[in-house]
Amino acid sequence: MNCLWCDVEIVPETSWANVFILPKPKNLCSACMNELSVLKGKRCKKCSRKSEESLCQDCKKWDLHGVNDPLTLNFSVFDYNEQMQDMISRWKYRGDYCLGYSFKPFYTEAFEKEFISLPKDIVAVPIPLSNERMKERGFNQSLQLADFLPLESCELLTRVHGEKQSKKTRKERISALNPFKITKTINKPVVLTDDIYTTGSTLRHAASLLKEQGCPTVYALTLVRG
Ligand SMILES: [Zn+2]
Numbered sequence: 001m002n003c004l005w006c007d008v009e010i011v012p013e014t015s016w017a018n019v020f021i022l023p024k025p026k027n028l029c030s031a032c033m034n035e036l037s038v039l040k041g042k043r044c045k046k047c048s049r050k051s052e053e054s055l056c057q058d059c060k061k062w063d064l065h066g067v068n069d070p071l072t073l074n075f076s077v078f079d080y081n082e083q084m085q086d087m088i089s090r091w092k093y094r095g096d097y098c099l100g101y102s103f104k105p106f107y108t109e110a111f112e113k114e115f116i117s118l119p120k121d122i123v124a125v126p127i128p129l130s131n132e133r134m135k136e137r138g139f140n141q142s143l144q145l146a147d148f149l150p151l152e153s154c155e156l157l158t159r160v161h162g163e164k165q166s167k168k169t170r171k172e173r174i175s176a177l178n179p180f181k182i183t184k185t186i187n188k189p190v191v192l193t194d195d196i197y198t199t200g201s202t203l204r205h206a207a208s209l210l211k212e213q214g215c216p217t218v219y220a221l222t223l224v225r226g
């Protein structure tokens with residue numbers, strides 16, 4: 001097969017070690033794979049931000065808001081480097097659905113490693129797009145990520161307000177109306193799926209709504225830590 005990013009042919013390496021065991025299929029050539037930066041080193045246990053402290057300054061603030069943070073933790077797989085920005089823009093904004101598959105092995109591996117101890121009845125819930133965005137793009141990248149996981153995935157949320165959050169201040173974001181509506185209540189734990197964790201407010205809006213409606217615990221697995 002050819003690399004999903006640069007289109008060169010991927011020649012599977014054969015060695016005595018893998019003659020009898022089929023190597024995992026790769027969707028990116030090794031040069032493109034090397035351009036991606038998998039998050040390593042010390043990170044905030046709650047939001048995956050690079051941090052020497054186990055709870056970063058940002059996460060400490062979420063807990064100060066009177067009520068407990070509705071999001072138990074977010075795990076992110078990649079750093080937001082230039083290669084990732086380019087890949088995300090082709091995947092999401094230029095409708096290259098297939099490119100999403102290049103993230104699949106990393107995303108599922110992170111789930112299997114990091115979320116192994118979670119309850120077995122956990123359900124994947126994608127962050128929804130507005131109807132307008134859906135029409136523009138043709139697919140929801142968060143649903144694609146949810147479908148990669150070895151879990152039941154359930155589109156429980158819909159979006160009632162648009163996506164633009166970045167221009168607001170922190171205070172405005174927190175007090176902003178919840179952009180989501182819930183279509184069905186759930187009493188099982190949930191892992192929210194999304195491409196980027198930036199401020200964390202989108203995931204927290206979703207998490208607080210799910211918890212209000214009976215969901216016991218909300219985790220998140222995001223592809224990139226912005
Ligand atoms: Zn390549």
Ligand SMILES: [Zn+2]
Nearest residue numbers: 044047056059
């Ligand atoms: Zn944090």
